[in-house]
Every structure is written in structure tokens, then in C-alpha cells.
Amino acid sequence: MKANLKSLLVAAVLISSIFNFSAKVPDEGMFPLSELSRAGLKQAGLKISEKDIYNPGQIGLVDALVQVSGCSGSFISPNGLVITNHHCAFSAVQLASTPEHNYLENGFVAHSRQQEIEAKGLTIRITDSYEDVSDKILSAVAQVSDPVERIQIINKKRKELASDAEQKDPSIKAEVSEMFIGKSYVLFRYKTIEDVRLVYIPRQDIGEFGGETDNWVWPRHTGDFSFLRAYVAPDGSSAKYSKNNVPYQPKKHLKINPKGVDENDFVFILGYPGRTFRHRPYQYLEYQQQYLLPFTSELYDFQNQQLYNAGKNDKAIELALATRIKRNANVMKNYRGKLKGLRNIDLVKQKQQEDQALAEFIAKSLDLKARYGTLLQDIDAHYKTVFTDAEKELWFNNLYSGIRSIHIARLLNSFKDALAKYPAKQQRSKIFTLNIAKVKEQLEKIYESYHAEADKNIAKHQFALAYQFKDQNTVSTIQRKNFSNVEAAQAYIEKAIDQSRINDKNKLFSEVLNDAESLVAYQDELLTLQKQFAEEIEPFSTELIRREGVLNKLMADYVAVKETFQSKNFIPDANSTLRLTFGYIKGYSPADATYMTPFTTIKGLIEKGNSGDAEFRYPEAIKQAWLAKNFGAYYKKEIDDVPVNILYNMDTTGGNSGSPIMNAYGELIGVNFDRAYDATINDFAWNESYSRSIGVDIRYVLWIADKIDNAQFILKEIGI
Template sequence: MTKKNLVRKLTYLFTAIVVILSFAFIPPKPDEGMYPLSDIRKLNLTEKGLKISVDEIYNPDGVSLVDALVRLGGCTGSFVSAEGLIITNHHCVFGSVQKVSTVENNYLENGFVAYTHEQEIPAEGLTARITVSYEDVSQEVLSAAESVDDISKRSKAIADKISEIVKREEAKDSTIKAEVSEMFVGEQYVLFRYKIINDIRLVYVPPRTIGEFGGESDNWVWPRHTGDFSFVRAYVAPDGSPAKYSEDNVPFKPKKFLKVNAKGIDEEDFVFILGYPGRTFKNMPARFVEYHYKYQLPYVQNLFSWLINLYTKRGENDPEFALNISSTIKGLANTEKNYRGKIQGIRNLDLINKKLEEEKKLLEFINSDPELKQKYGNIIDEIKNFYDDVFKSGRRLLVLNFLRNYVTYYRLADLFVDYKNELFKGESERKSIYKDLNKDKLIAEIETIYKNRRQELEARIFMKIYGDASEFDELKNIEPFATFKELANKEEYVNKIFSETFISDKDKFIGRLFDLDYTVDKSNDELIKIAADLFQLKNEEQKKQQLRDSKLNILLARFNEVKRIWLNKSFIPDANSTLRLTFGYVRGYSPADAIYYSPISSLKGMIEKSFDGDDYKIYEKIKELHSKKDFGKFIHPKLNDVPVAFIYNTDTSGGNSGSPIMDAYGRLVGVNFDRCFEATINDYAWSESYSRSIGVDIRFVLWVVKKIGEADFLLKEMNVNL
């Protein structure tokens, strides 16, 4: 053996030993996952408990359960009849129900049932999206990035190429919506084609005391007794093509609809979920999680908590305001509590340090091999330096975005500054909404903004966001925050700004917006001056962000590449609102020492909670039926009661709301609607010991439809024989 070969063999042996030792220090990886369709066949689901073939779940050459799935707004839904009937969550249609409700005719509080197609009400703003096909376009996307010399333009080159692909695909087929999703940053991009259904109508919505039983007190909590379900129907034009609402439209005929298992599930049964989970971050480095933990999560949680209290108090003696703001409060409250759970989860798991330790072991592995060291030796330091720069910006863009989102007058001031800046450009170079030919659209948008303003709250919300920002290390020395921080009477200053601004007058605002002689520089309006300063800051931060995105595109691709070498396996791409499968078992858990939660709740528990009142206000007929033990065929034999909800150890996230929970035979046994508080951390990490998702039991759904809604026609339509 030559000396060269001996050295090579010893190097390989040393590397193998390091790999083995490295694995010994890796935290155990649970069988987690939100699996893309392309990975389903790798799972050996039969061994896990599936009783049907994988082809029955997903078959690109035929009809399968996937064809019964829809992405419904930001949620998931599934077809449960041949007539386009969709089951989803109550909270997924909450906003649509609120929009068609009035104080006098409050469907949100009282529920809604359409006994005929003619009685169904359009669900304003709700659309359904069906996955038609997908294909990998990574090579085409990344080739555009590789041709760019300036790294700061890399992310824009990728975005432009994605836009080009989308336009090309939609030009080929006007009936589909194309979308290119990033599966792994800087590595994998997949083109999805969707059929869009624009006419969605409300069919059955339970009363709020059922659909939202427990309110925010029980949100992200187990045990749960919430009937979080609703039914809507999809409509299309008579020729089957997508169409906006019309009396001539007909119910959509899905390729596939789910069969209902009215007998439901039991503890330890195998279940699986198909759905459209939102964004997760399991593959991100430690410093990404640290940024969220130190900056984003606590800031958003604090602000949203404050806004919830403000809006709630404002609506206490104003039923119309309370109704109109209800959907906003619900959304804020859901995020606020979710972020509290995430903060607690990251802290309790010591997740940042665990990831740092994992990255330390990864670096040791890299340094053990000369070739790997040469290629990846600086990757951990590069990631650290990258996030050092991110930390310097901190909450800057968050603050600027929240000012626009929650302070109407600031949003208008920002629009004013933006429009005046665009006037310096040629007509063809301006943003679309600011082109002369779109003037009427711009005016209509402005009028809508004024219509939705809450004038009496403007100054208070501005004071909260602006005042908090002036105390942040990353903003307190930047104008105009620096000046504001030193003011003796900040509240008086803010009130004066909002009482004197011309923005309070819609006609004056529109007049000055289109007055070419009235420039930002000539304006003495204090709110316009603030918006001008912050507009410049926003542009600077957005340029930094664009450069960071380009750098991160390269960094994360290399980071994930070497992690695969280290672990000697591929791993699942983070969720990104594309169709995924997750599976598990109906199973209880222990959230804390000496506490164990069983996995199925019942009507008995709902009634026990009802004596606490407030969020636990119960629909009175439920008590009456329970006292008579009028359970019909919807009884759980072991509980001798109607099961309401159950938990299971699947890997779910936001966007999985409304996802069908299916048994081993692919039959509908529940509707996913939440996670336990400990499982809010799922977006960053998953564990069998604490990750539990929550679904409403199909038996409770059917019992409510029959006994409360007296909507037997729905049971018949779903082929539920009783």
C-alpha cells in the first residue's frame, strides 16, 4: 500500500469515527414531518397503520384523496359531497360570517343554516384553491440567479424569474393560478398549478357559543370543547369554469369527496391529515430562532395584547363596533396567544442553545475533513455575522409596517409621500397604482381606507407604536424617534398632530395629493414630515433586506447541503402553504409534572365548563339534550357520551386549520382546528412528548348538525345513514 493510499484510508477512518461521535451528540430526531406529496411513498405508511394504498391518498395519474382537498383562504377544507359541499373550521369563515351579519340579524352569534341552495349566502372574500399539478423548476429559477454578478440583485433575479414562470404558465391556461414555492432556500423551487373557485357560499355555521365555545380562554388549550366547524359550498359557471358569484352558477363537482366515518376514532388509532400548513422554520439556524425570540415574538405579542384591550373596551357599549371589530380581535388574539406559547416553548426547550450545540458539532464534522473544511469551513461564522447585521436593524421594519397597518392616518401619509416621490419618475416607471390611467382606482382605494378608519383611536394607536419604537435601541437614536424620545409631553404632541393634520379631511387629502404644486417639502403638516422621514428609513431598510435575502439565499443552501452530508440523509422542507401530509396517533400527553391529559373530551366536560360563564357560555339546547341523554348514534361507547374533540401527535401548523383528519381507511373522522399550548413551538421544533394537535370529533359535528341545526339534509348529502 502506498503512503498516499494509507493516508487516504486513515483520513476516511478518522472521518467515519467523527461522524459516529457527532451522531452521539445530536439531539434525538423524532419522526416528525409535514411531508410534500413527492415524499409520501418514502414513509412506509402501511407499517405505521395505514389500511389503504398510498395511491389512494395521492395518485398523479388518477383520482385520489388529494383531489378532495382545498386551500380555503388561509385555511384548509375538504369536499364531503358530490355537490361541492366543503367542511372547514368555524374560525376560517368567521370573517365572512361577520361581514354578512348585522346587530339585528347576527349570524355570528345565532348561527346560520341554508335549507336550500337559494338560501346560501356568498362568503365575501373567500376563495378555494385546488392543487392540479406540480413540477420542479429549480434549475430554471437558479440559473437566473447564477447569471447575476451583483449579489444584492440575486433575490430580485430569482423573484423576477418566478414571476416570469407564473405569467408563462397562466398564459398557457387561463383557468389555473400558478405559484412557484421555495421548498429549500436557494436550492429547490416547485411550480404548483391551482384551480381557483371564486364563488363560495355559506351553508351551515353553528352558533358562536358552539363554534367558539371557550373563546380565548381555551384557545391553544387542552382539554377543549369547541365545535370549530362550518360548511360552505363551491360554485362555478355552468360550463364548469371558475366564475365570480352569479345566480346562474352551479355547485362544483369535485373529482373526489371524502367519506364520513360516523363511528369516529378511539385512543391510539392511526390518523393522517392532508392540508396546507403555513410557514415553519425547523431547518433555520440557531440565530434565526434567537432573532424571533428576542425581537419579533415579544414585540408582536405585546402590541397585539394592547390592541385587543383597546378594541374590546371601545366596543363594550357599542354593539355595532363590537361586531365590526370582532374578526380583527379574533385574529389578533389568536396570534398573541400563539406567540406567548412560542416564547415559552423556545425558553422551556432551551432551543437556541440546543441548535447552537448542534451547529458546533456540525462544525467539528466539517473541520474533520479537509475538503469539507475548504468548502464549508466558514459557514457557521458567516451565518453568525449575517444575523449580527439583522440584529442591528431589529424591529425597524416591523414598526414601520405596524404603523401602516394599524394607524389609518399614517397609512395615508405614507401613501402621500410615496405618490409624490413616484411623480419624479416617468409614467411607465411608476408603480401601477400611481399611473395616470389608474387614478380612479387610487381614489377608490383611498375612499375605502377612509371608510374603514377608526378616527377616535388613531392618536392612541400611533402613540403606542411610535412611543414604544422610540425606546428601542435600534431606533431611539434615529430621527424622528430621537426627537420624540426627548419630548416632555408626548401625548400632547401626538394629539396636536392628529387634530391639526389635513389628512383628517378626505377631500382635502385627495385634492392635495393630485395638486402638483403641493409637494412634501412644502408641507407644514407634522404627520407628513414624520412619514417622509420614515419613508426614507423604510427604503434604506428594504435595500438592506434585499441584500440580506440574496446573501441568505446562498448561505442557507450551503448550510443545508453540508447538514445533509453530516446526517447522511435528506430532510423535509419547511412548510410553505403547499399541500402536505402528516400522520400520527390519537394519544394523550403529560404537559407538566404529575399531570396527564387523556385524548378525547366529551359533552359532559363542556357542560362542566359552562358554569364558569363568560367565554364558556353554552348553547342552552345542549344542556337540555344532554340531560335527556339524547345522543343518538353519535355516542362514544367508552365515554358513554358524545365526544367533542380529540388530540393526536401529528405535526401541524397555521394553515392546517380546517384540515380533514382521516382514519386508516381514509375516512373523515374529524376536522383539525388548533394545537395544544405546548405545541405552538411546532413551527420551530416538534416532539412526541408535547406536540399535540386538536380536532373536532366528527360525531360532535354530526350531532350538532342534526340536533341543534336540524339540518338532516346535510347528513343525507354526506351519505351519513342514521
């Protein structure tokens, strides 16, 4: 399949920097850098100039910001030291760990640069510059009405512009990000650093204190931080891991303020928020509430049960599956929080009422009626089509990520097809030799989190789901096999996996991938099944591309007329590009007769540990230091303790993990890592009364580094 089916319908939306907006008090919004002067930062409490944050052609705080794979982070020393979240480095720590050297469980402190460990799989990306290219893209489709042709031209033009930018400057990677669907596009230029190393990772019972029980929950007591370092070649160019590489020297690094903040202090965040979907019609939220959120959360819950069982008696398997389990669990709880939020505030009904008011507004204007008279009906018709086969779409979205055996079968079939194009043995052998290393590298990545027994159970579950689909949700590949009942469908996929060489990596590599002829000759039921799925997916994928084209035009019109209706431009939605949000250190009342204060303490951490729950274990050294009142310079008088986590009313979402929390002077006072459970709905709607984000207080980071982990090498480098 050429593209993830999910991505064809769920496109990112975010306002372009060509729009103007203002916020004299903290409000929802993740502001583009070019509009900081209009964001009302000085009135809100910023003590430095907006130009100290971002000033084109000059060095500002934004030059200290990085994207760490799917997270944010910031440089905090002139020698490429980066602070981000523990969970953002989790996969690299897992890959570096073995049962003998379990850095995931025991943590890791490099006391010199020579001791720093390669962070496999992590890259660092820095925003170099950006420009609006909306006119260049939209002019190419000005006369195009066919939705498939329109979206194909737009996507082609985006790739062309990015490619042109990279040819002009080979040192950058370029992307054209869609801001508002079908309406505005911005070309971003990024510098990428490929050599990233682990410097200081707290032990798991600090970095993950509270586990999944506390995930998306306040009060929180998690030391969700880690330190990495960026390395480049001696000439300053990006290079893969090498002992000859040297620490990267950033244009700017953040100053750490070890005094932290107080309640009601002004704070702001710079980072790379993922995606929000606040400018969608009510039917989009119906799709989320009825289909995507419940289907995905329930499926991930089942997958994790199987993965947990696979590793519970084997430490090596547990480590191998840890990242997959953590990612599943995080999404699962997030989606369930969103479901709760959607139902609690009846957001679908609210949006439906907004769209009804918009329809009445259009009907009262002859000009608007002429241009947008059928817009809302067309949107409704689009989503009615989406709803008819939503289950099948979601099932296919999770086919390869869920059933890893079929994912491996897809790679093998693809390689076999490439070899089959060459009739001569000698030619096939040559192509095989040229490509086998890359194929094995791709397979190794899948096998890192593969477990045959768990995979069979997950496959049986997904086949049971598909067997019961009806009407347009029917998965034809499964229905054509005429299974007598659901148990027969499950027995079929279990047998197919059992009898395939795929379930044993060593056999697959030594017997099937030994040479070109061994691979071409190899066949089993699993490979045949994957081909059948691919044949079914192809026309369905084409239909989803058509729908994406339809939606592209509808959403452009929807946003345009809503701007007229509301007499204002919209606060930005997020799309993984660099943004600023601001607010205050502030508690809230999540339920009747409750008030949550904005600081947690070491005392609270110890109290949770008294429960005896394994997720609330913590190092004994923390308790001993606390009892001895060995707080050092990190003590906060108002709470008579060291603050652990902080709460604030800034507008954050996925991707803001690891974002630096800065005070009014642009000094780092914490690291963002989560939202309160009620704020998981931020992706669809932000509200000051319940939207709260969570960060680790820099005083706790420094206290742990100083008093618990003896990370003096780090403290000296950051000037503490």
C-alpha cells in the same frame, strides 16, 4: 414600501420532492405528495393504497383538498360543499353580519341553496399540479456572487416561470415556492374559485366556545367548524359572485364516517401547513426569542386592549373590529406559547450544540473545510447585523398594520404622486376617474376595521416605543423632530391624526376624493409624516434585500453540509404547499403527575359552563339534549357521551386549520383546528412527547347539526 420588511428576512423553508426520506413509525414531517410511498404509511396503519391518496394523472383524495384563504378545507359532497373551521370563515361571517342580523353571534343555517350568503373575502384554491424548477432558477445565478443581484435574479426568474405557466393555461394561477432557501424551487399550478358562500355557521358560543381562555389549550370543547360552498360560472370557469353561478363539481369529495375513531387509531391529515423553521441555525431562534416573539405579542396585546375598549359599548363597532381582534389574539397567544416552549426546553442551547458539532465535523474534512470552512462564522456575522437593528425592523413591520391612519396616508400619497406626473388638469382628471373606484375599494377595506380613537392610542404607543430606541434602532423620522420627551412625541401624532380628514371616511371621500384637484391640493401633517417614513424605509428596505441575498446563499450551504453531517435528507419544513402528516389518536402528559386523555365530552363542556365565565357560555339546547341523553348515532360507549374534540400526535402548524382528519380508510372523522399550548413550538421543533394537535370530532359536528341547529339540508347532502 415595495415589500413587507419582515418577509425579507423570514423566508419559508421546505424540502423539495426531489429528496427521499422514510418513516416506518410516525415522526415529525409534512410529506410532499410525490414521496408518499416512502413515508411508511402502510406500516403505520394505512388500510388503503398510497395511490388512493395521490396518483399523478388519476383521481385521489388530494383532489378533495382545498385552500380556503389562509386555511385548509375539503369537499364533502359532489356539489361543492366544503367543510373547514369556524375561525377560517370568521371574517366573512363578520362582513355579512349587522346588529340586526348578527350571524357571528347567532349562527346561520341555509335550508336551501337560495338562502346561502356570499362569503366576502374568501376564495378557494385547489392544487392542480406541480413540478421541480430548481435547475431553471439556480442555473440563472450560478455565476452570480453579489447577494443583491442574486436574490433579484432568483425572484425575477420565479415570477417569469409563474407567468409562463399562466400564459400556457389561463385558467390557473401559478406560484414558484422556495423549498429550501437558495437550494430548491417548485412551480405549483392552482385553480382558484372566487365565488364562495356561507352555508352553515354554528353560533359563536359553539364555534368559539372557550374563547381566548381555551385557545391553544387542551382539554378543549370547541365546535370549530363551518360549511361553505364553491360556485362557478355555468360553463365551469371561475367567476365572481353571481346569482347565475352554479355549484362547483369537484373531481373528488371525502366520505364522512359518523362512527369516528378510537384511542390509538391511525389517522392522517392532508392540508396546506403554513411555515415551520426547523432547519435554521441557533441564531435564528435567538432572534425569535429575544426580539420577534416578545415585541409582536406585547404590541398586539396593547392593540387589542384599545380595540376591545372601542367596541365594548357599541355592537356595530364590536362587529367591525372582531376579525382584527381575533387575529391579533391568536398570534399573541401563539407567540407567547412559543416563547414558553423555547425557554422550557432551552432550544437555543440545543441548536447551538448541534451547530458546534457541525463545525467540528467540517473542520475534520479537508474537502468540507475548503467549501464550508467559514460558513458558521459567516452565519453568525449575518445575525449579528440583524440583531443591531432588529427593533427598528419590527417597528417598521408593524407601522402600517398597526397605525391604520398612516396606512391610509400611504394610499393617498401614492395616488397623489401618480396624478402629479401629469401637468395638465384634463389628464389628471382622466387618471383620477379611471382609478378612483379601485382606490376607494382599497380604502374601504382598511376602514372596515378602523376606529379613530383606538388608532390614536395605538399610534401614541408605537411612537413612544420608537422615541426610546437607541443607536442603530433609531427611527430617524421621529428623532429629527426633536421632541422634548415621550409625551411630546405622543401629543404630536395624536394631533396629526385629529387634524387629518383621514379620521373621518365620509369627509375624506366627499371632500378630498371628490375630484383630482381636491386630492392634489389636499395636504396635512399625517401625509407629510408618511412621506418621511417612506423616505427612511427605502434605504433600509434595500439593506434588508441585501441581507436576504446573503442569507439565501448561506442557508443553501448550511442545509447541504448538514445533510452530509447527518447522512440523511431532512423531513420537510412547511411552506403553505399541500402536504400529508400522520399519527395516532393519543393523549399525553404535559406536566408532572398529569395525563390528558384524547377525547373531551359534552359533559366537560357543561362543567366549564358552570364556571359562569362569559367565554364558556353555550346554548341551553345543548344541556337539555345532554340531560335527555339525546345522543343519536353519535354516542361513544367508552366515554358514555358524544366526543367533542380529539387529540393526536400529528405534525401540524398554522395553515392546517380546517384540514380534514381521516381514518385508515381515508374517511373524514374530524377537522383539525389547533395545537396544545406546548405544541406552539412545533414551528421550531417537533417532539412526540409534547407535540399534540386538536380537532373537532365529526360526531360532535353531526350532533350539533342534527340535534341543536336542525341543519337537515346539510346532513342529507353529505349522506347522514
